[in-house]
Amino acid sequence: DTGVSQDPRHKITKRGQNVTFRCDPISEHNRLYWYRQTLGQGPEFLTYFQNEAQLEKSRLLSDRFSAERPKGSFSTLEIQRTEQGDSAMYLCATRALAGQYEQYFGPGTRLTVT
Amino acid sequence: DAKTTQPPSMDCAEGRAANLPCNHSTISVNEYVYWYRQIHSQGPQYIIHGLKNNETNEMASLIITEDRKSSTLTLPHATLRDTAVYYCIVGDRNNDYKLSFGAGTTVTVRA
Numbered sequence: 001d002t003g004v005s006q007d008p009r010h011k012i013t014k015r016g017q018n019v020t021f022r023c024d025p026i027s028e029h030n031r032l033y034w035y036r037q038t039l040g041q042g043p044e045f046l047t048y049f050q051n052e053a054q055l056e057k058s059r060l061l062s063d064r065f066s067a068e069r070p071k072g073s074f075s076t077l078e079i080q081r082t083e084q085g086d087s088a089m090y091l092c093a094t095r096a097l098a099g100q101y102e103q104y105f106g107p108g109t110r111l112t113v114t
Numbered sequence: 115d116a117k118t119t120q121p122p123s124m125d126c127a128e129g130r131a132a133n134l135p136c137n138h139s140t141i142s143v144n145e146y147v148y149w150y151r152q153i154h155s156q157g158p159q160y161i162i163h164g165l166k167n168n169e170t171n172e173m174a175s176l177i178i179t180e181d182r183k184s185s186t187l188t189l190p191h192a193t194l195r196d197t198a199v200y201y202c203i204v205g206d207r208n209n210d211y212k213l214s215f216g217a218g219t220t221v222t223v224r225a
Contacts (some may be wrong), residue, residue, distance in 0.1 A: 041217065043215045089117030091158070103158075
């Protein structure tokens with residue numbers, strides 16, 4: 001257990017529905033990252049926050065995706081109008097702002113779109 | 115785009131050292147080499163990182179060649195629990211340590 005938690009761990013939804021995932025970081029970690037991982041591939045960067053500010057978004061993050069980190073604490077990732085191609089593991093990772101290089105990953109949320 | 119090249123898979127005998135190679139011939143002067151691993155159905159786990167010196171911690175050792183174009187991660191006494199996908203990643207402060215994973219090396223430790 002890294003101290004980063006994600007909820008839910010598994011989500012099955014029908015195409016066209018909206019889903020929201022939550023990540024609770026290690027409390028003193030300022031940086032929070034979202035990654036997506038499809039079967040057989042390494043994780044791909046989606047977006048990251050420093051405190052409540054979203055500093056970068058990947059081209060992978062289409063308009064149907066939105067992420068927030070209100071008050072610089074937990075973060076949510078919402079996918080609107082889900083498509084079958086959104087089926088993946090969504091991973092959250094956090095890192096302390098200064099003097100620490102490693103990211104601590106949560107267990108992930110497995111999304112299946114039927 | 116991943117900046118590293120790793121063998122897709124390797125086997126290792128339990129109790130023996132596992133040496134995982136990684137090529138990063140286009141690494142820039144400010145980029146670090148990171149190693150993470152991912153055990154099945156879990157999130158990636160940080161192992162070790164280095165810039166140009168050899169590094170050791172309780173999990174592994176990292177040797178980076180003098181020209182920094184390649185590195186080797188060593189698990190000194192592999193156990194069955196070390197079976198995982200191992201990722202070699204390069205990244206620097208300019209990208210805020212954003213990790214760019216490749217396909218990694220699937221390491222299978224056999225009894």
